[in-house]
Amino acid sequence: MSHVMAMAVQKLFPKAQVTIGPWTENGFYYDFDSPDPFTEADLKAIRKEMIRIINRKLPLERLEVSRAEAEARIKAQNEPYKLEILAGIQEPITLYTLGEEWWDLCAGPHVANTAELNPKAFALESVAGAYWRGDENNAQLQRIYGTAWETPEQLAEYQRRQEEAKRRDHRRLGVDLDLFSIEDEAGAGLVFWHPRGARMRLLIENLWRELHFAAGYELLYTPHVADISLWKTSGHLDFYSESMFGPMQVDEREYQLKPMNCPFHVLTYASRLRSYRELPIRWAELGTVYRYERPGVMHGLMRVRGFTQDDAHVFCLPEQISDEILRILDLTEQILSTFDFRSYEINLSTRPEKSIGEDAVWDLATQGLIEALDRKGWSYRIDEGGGAFYGPKIDLKIEDAIGRLWQCSTIQLDFNLPERFRLEYVAADGSRQRPIMIHRAIFGSLERFYGIMTENYAGDFPFWLAPEQLRLLPVTDEVRPYAEDVLHQLQAAGIRATIDHSGDRLGKLIRNGEQMKIPVLAVIGAKEAEAGSLSLRSRREGDLGSVAVSELLAAAGAANRDRAAGLGLAPAAAAS
Template sequence: MASVGVSPEQSEQPSEKILLPRTSESEDLKRIRHTFSHVMAMAVQRLFPKAQVTIGPWIDYGFYYDFDHPEPFTEADLKKIKKEMIKIINKGLPVLREEVSREEAQRRIAALGEPYKLEILEGLQDPITLYHLGEDWWDLCAGPHVATTKDLNPKAFDLESVAGAYWRGDSSRTQLQRIYGTAWETPEQLTEYKRRREEAKRRDHRKLGKELGLFVFSDEVGPGLPLWTPKGTMIRSTLEDFLKKEQVKRGYQPVVTPHIARVDLFKTSGHWQKYREDLFPMMGDSEEDGFVLKAMNCPFHIQIYKSALRSYRELPLRLAEFGTVYRYEQSGELGGLTRVRGFTQDDAHLFVTPDQLDDEFLKVVDLIQSVFKALQLGDAFKARLSFRDPESDKYIGSDEAWEKAEGAIRRAVETLGMNSFEGIGEAAFYGPKLDFIFRDALDREWQLGTVQVDYNLPERFELEYVAEDGSRQRPVMIHRAPFGSLERLIGILIEEYAGDFPLWLAPEQIRLLPVTDEQLGYAQQIAAQMVAQDIRAMVDTSGDRLGKLIRNGEKGKIPVMAVVGAKEQEAQALNIRTRAAGELGSLPAAEVMDRLVAAIANHGNF
């Protein structure tokens, strides 16, 4: 999964948790889905002889195959293809592996007249393996597959959609048609998957964001650049204020940095060399005097650290910023709030002595866990130890630095007894990470919080502090972002809550519903008193009948509604109904305000 955090890579509720088999856990499903992809390709080439196949892997929840075909595939075509696939499955064709020489593979591909296979063959290492479906169809493939199509359940798969895909992911090359399918071991699993897909559509943050008036996108502004409405901005501000207060308690100091910087800054950090294609184009005549939009905050915070000679007495120095960064994501990779071109990170960088590293790392993890608790996300997390791949040339720095950084993360996980696993190759180019992987109500996984240990950027920027013995020493950096990015977090929360935000986060916490215009003044007076106590209160002044006022409040997912009739006005009371507990009846207005203040402060329900 792509990650979002302080590294340059921007790594997408039912009442009960339902866990379907996941491809990472089931070798049988890998074989089933991979074989289904071959069956689909065979069916397509039977029905559309001009179609040429390219690649067709298994993926989470299904499979796909890319085709070069002169005519676009339609919904009617998908139905025909599925019907043909069932015929192939019911024949019980054997799935046979054959090992051939490169020359023999070239000869057979030339006989078929399929240039894509030839290009695929060029990138394969010996031995070359083919997989056959019966005697009529084969493709270059390394497997794995089932033994026969009898092992596929014709009632446990479906074809879902057609999408465009460039050959080799290169927009300058041929645009292919990608047919997606889903496949399972049993029809019951397929039914549950489809139910969850419908639930995902209901929860889609793009749909709910529009219905609830939280954010918009504008073609005139550009794709991947969300515009936050007053309601959406209130959610953002509430999250920011919450984390800022937590950070102040824990000794963080706020900073603000610019949105652009010289190219040289990112050359020193290594981001320019490693991720130049992800940065927005340079402004200026040359790299020597050019500027780019910032894609990460760490080099800026490093400059604040370097602005004075630091003593060991000043460390740890914790600098925090809600910094907006920009990354040039490809248009096809954008998706609502979860993949954007401009986003705000709850970024902080801690400069610590080596002796302080372990303790500060544990404190950061504690902060992240307190954030998850406040967001009511429960314990649906596991920690990924995102380490480097020793065989890759992606990383900078010495083996010694990496071993020390990875050791610090291992010690923290062991100390806390965290549910964890290793992700080799998932590290940032300058240091390993502890990433918090959240599994949502629909069993999808997202990376949220991240903590990174970095010995390399202090070395590249020649950071120093004066140690107790008067010598100059290098600090260690901790990069951390409990939210990751506000945009992505809010998109995930909209779907997790199905738009029904907890009271403390809701943009409108209570709505007062005057039964007639005679109660309007009283309702506005109470609302003003609530606002003075930092309660987000609104009065419905539409003049609609009470039933419609309540329906509108339900549609807007308002946590608390207060009906204001003649009796309530006379008794200085409010008739309360909440989304969490239903109708509570008439309560004194002063008591309602006190309970709201307490519930909001404690991140609880009314």
């Protein structure tokens, strides 16, 4: 279908040059160098031309050609981008023809004939800018995105999911619910947490700390910068420099913003000699790191330049690997399930061709990961050779409410940093040995997880997590003193409550609260003030009717302690 699109574009816009046009998970795109920008009207015209091409039932034929013949074909077409693509292709060189009118370099395979494509089951979705080879120093191209399916029903379902994804977009919800912003004046990719979003972040961090202490971790706080020599020792300067901000001069020394927390935890371990009796050591940190992300890849909270990793490192004995990995898996499940993520896709990545460490250590480490996953009872896929050069790893993707998978949690064994920093412990026989180091993150990036979580809930956060749990809606000025008294009781009990002082009519008060997705609205009229009660409306549980303030305090307190989605009170109809 991407070839059909490119043929249609060049038929309608003869000056457009084609570059790369791959398939993607749910569709395809092609990048074009065209003197004129493509418009929405152009997309409609391109789509009509594509339908005409499909209906002509043109054959797609695979040809294997010599490099010289490919070069001659490309030069005859005056397609300089294809020449550069050809230079990077190893033989055999293949191309696909679309009828006798159009062709492109491609590995294939393809359908045999455009008659196999359904002209009622594809759509052209958008036009976006793209740099040639993804490098902002290269030419600016235009990328046309499309999607193709076997049936119109599949296309309609895909488009429904796309609309649902737009409704849940954390960037829009961040503005609508006043949670966070990214201010251009401060620089790209830097997050400003507003009071409502900051309150939620604190709740997430407090949960994280609470569960880590219960799981036997201690917390660390480490600097945001370090002498550049640390990053030379760790290897980041050699292998990761393109993603690091430039150094700064301080007192005739060069300091570097940290892109990782790992070397700081390693230095903490190395601050004194350790005994085998101390292991395993479990240290965790909510450490903010800084990485240079290219302008074209930053996206809301999902990809930023300053973010907080929920890093943890376990230093253990070889025979402790399986138990420690299982503990990490249990903690990961406990934390993620609290945010209603219960479906996972898990990959176990093994030793790549280029790696460090002895075979025996790799075998022991990989077997430890396998044993832990088997003991946990989780199914997983083995990615042969997909591990890091310094150790095998487990990657966990979480499935959200509309079926999307997000990479979050990772567990990596590391034989590299202990060797680079010459970490040791005194073994039972008095010898000095290297500890096994386990890197581990559950959220991955707190910012990114916050974005994923916001889209999973569509901004309709459970009661325990909502930035504003309850809003009091006094319908007359006469009941405001009672509302103020109730507010003080709620706040004293740790419930995040406010009063709407706008003076609007009741319908508008309710609509305002619903637009902000507040879990519970409490209407207060003369009857409620006299009875010492509230008329409650819950987003999750419906109309709860008249509830005594004491009953609300007890239910809200229990919901916060249990991290429940709602108050757990019976709806008014059921209660009556």
